[in-house]
Amino acid sequence: MKNSGEPPAAVEFWFDFSSPYAYFASLRVEEVAARHGRPVLWRPFMLGVAFKHTGMGSLSRTPLRGDYARRDWARLARHEGVAFRLPPGHPITALPASRAFYWLDETRPALAPAFAKAVFQAYFIENRDLTKAAEVAAIAAGLGLDRLTVEAAIADPAIKDLFKRRTEEAIARGVFGSPFFLVDGEPFWGADRLGMIDEWLSRGGW
């Protein structure tokens, strides 16, 4: 897998900011990738658009599966020893946060992963309202960014279009759930596949 001179290929981490399983994965993905000298490429997308292709619906609102998921999220949080509180209005459409992410990814890429992590924490620990541009700008302000600049970026048609294209790219590449990982072209769906990804990177596939 190593070509001398070329930088190591990133582990692509596709997710929706409103996905609890993506939140749990976001806390571990960098550690797994780093163990193999790989960077992580953070890639939010609109899970609801993928659902239109697969006919799936929001997990929380699906009979039987919703009850299981709520129990599983609490169990995972206890297992990982991390804070987790499902926001009252969950799930939401995290458009402003996703757009702000891609604006950062274009203009200050080094800050984008830290912003993504701050967004996950703001939503799943503090239950802040990711559907509001002002709230997302306040999260970005915590990283030293100017609120008004962030709000303007969220409203920028070019950024809206970029996020739309990233979502289309996700679906064109077979991404249908959150989190979803692409490792040297190999797809892995679900937070509980991080162990398998670790093994895949160790062995160079099988």
Place this chain on the structure above:
Amino acid sequence: MKNSGEPPAAVEFWFDFSSPYAYFASLRVEEVAARHGRPVLWRPFMLGVAFKHTGMGSLSRTPLRGDYARRDWARLARHEGVAFRLPPGHPITALPASRAFYWLDETRPALAPAFAKAVFQAYFIENRDLTKAAEVAAIAAGLGLDRLTVEAAIADPAIKDLFKRRTEEAIARGVFGSPFFLVDGEPFWGADRLGMIDEWLSRGGW
């Protein structure tokens, strides 16, 4: 978890015979349970009935998810070093095999798990047609059972009703996918949760 004198509670293994992930789980569940002195209670049910509650459809026939699943099954088979060949007509409704299982479970319970394993192998390795009572009877004959008796059992209204009730029981207890495990009342969905079940049994939950 141990009450002196009482037998250890079984790990309940709920599955549909037509589920590839259940096939993979069937190869490992007894080892995991035995490590903690637990027996396994094999419980086929009709996944399609659960789908009516959740609005889910057959994985293989779902856009994006079907392509991923086929790749994932082949990858799991290579990983576990087990034979796996998706039957051409997959998925099927495994009524005769499930009914024969519950007839055995009532009349010769010690044979039921071996029969379930033989059914999985017949379907996922030899691609035999589980929708045909005669084919299922032939599988049972491999365990020393009389074919005509098995065919009669498959057609028995009391056995049909028993399987229907088991499926209703599954859904009433929150089972919505295959495989699905109940461990001291705690639900776990998916073959890739066997590691977590192992840990749950070791620690007595968390």
